[in-house]
Amino acid sequence: MNKNEITLSVCRELARARKGKGMSQSALAAAVGCKQSQISMLESGQPEKIAEETVVKIGELLGVSLAPASEAGTAVSSIPLPRLEKGYCPDCQCPGNVPYEVGGRLLFWPTLQTGKRCAYCGEVLETVCPSCGEPVRGGACCTSCGEPLVTPVLPEGIRPGEWAEERRRMLRELRGLISGQGPIERGGDA
Ligand SMILES: [Zn+2]
Ligand SMILES: [Zn+2]
Numbered sequence: 001m002n003k004n005e006i007t008l009s010v011c012r013e014l015a016r017a018r019k020g021k022g023m024s025q026s027a028l029a030a031a032v033g034c035k036q037s038q039i040s041m042l043e044s045g046q047p048e049k050i051a052e053e054t055v056v057k058i059g060e061l062l063g064v065s066l067a068p069a070s071e072a073g074t075a076v077s078s079i080p081l082p083r084l085e086k087g088y089c090p091d092c093q094c095p096g097n098v099p100y101e102v103g104g105r106l107l108f109w110p111t112l113q114t115g116k117r118c119a120y121c122g123e124v125l126e127t128v129c130p131s132c133g134e135p136v137r138g139g140a141c142c143t144s145c146g147e148p149l150v151t152p153v154l155p156e157g158i159r160p161g162e163w164a165e166e167r168r169r170m171l172r173e174l175r176g177l178i179s180g181q182g183p184i185e186r187g188g189d190a
Pocket of ligand 2 (some may be wrong): 129132144146
């Protein structure tokens with residue numbers, strides 16, 4: 001298996017299979033021994049960020065064939081999920097995560113949600129910090145280790161500030177249409 005052969009459609013299929021099992025990115029990461037952010041990158045079509053053998057394990061675990069020509073693997077039993085309190089959506093492109101720029105760095109302020117899946121996009125919610133594993137308490141970064149909760153996985157060459165601004169404008173319109181609620185800005189920029 002060569003990672004270069006892993007197509008975008010396979011990456012999408014891996015994400016679809018994981019969600020179908022109700023497994024969060026972090027649960028899958030724990031099961032195969034990698035980081036949640038690497039799962040996020042993989043599912044976004046960047047398999048080069050993750051060890052080849054790990055990708056193979058993920059394919060086996062989810063019952064997804066990595067190469068179009070090979071036979072589909074058989075699914076193994078899914079990993080039991082921890083009991084959920086409040087979670088956040090790990091998908092940086094999700095409308096539940098509001099992007100903003102701090103010193104050229106793109107951060108995301110997640111909407112904390114109850115339940116198992118994201119109300120906005122259907123992704124399985126994460127409840128702990130991807131870096132240190134502490135439960136999330138709100139905010140863009142972990143209150144224990146300070147690392148960002150949502151990993152930015154964005155196209156090359158974007159300008160974080162401009163992208164974040166455009167994105168917030170879009171989200172405001174989107175949410176206004178859905179719920180009639182006011183702006184979702186959290187202080188700072190008017
Ligand atoms: Zn979401
Ligand atoms: Zn942390």
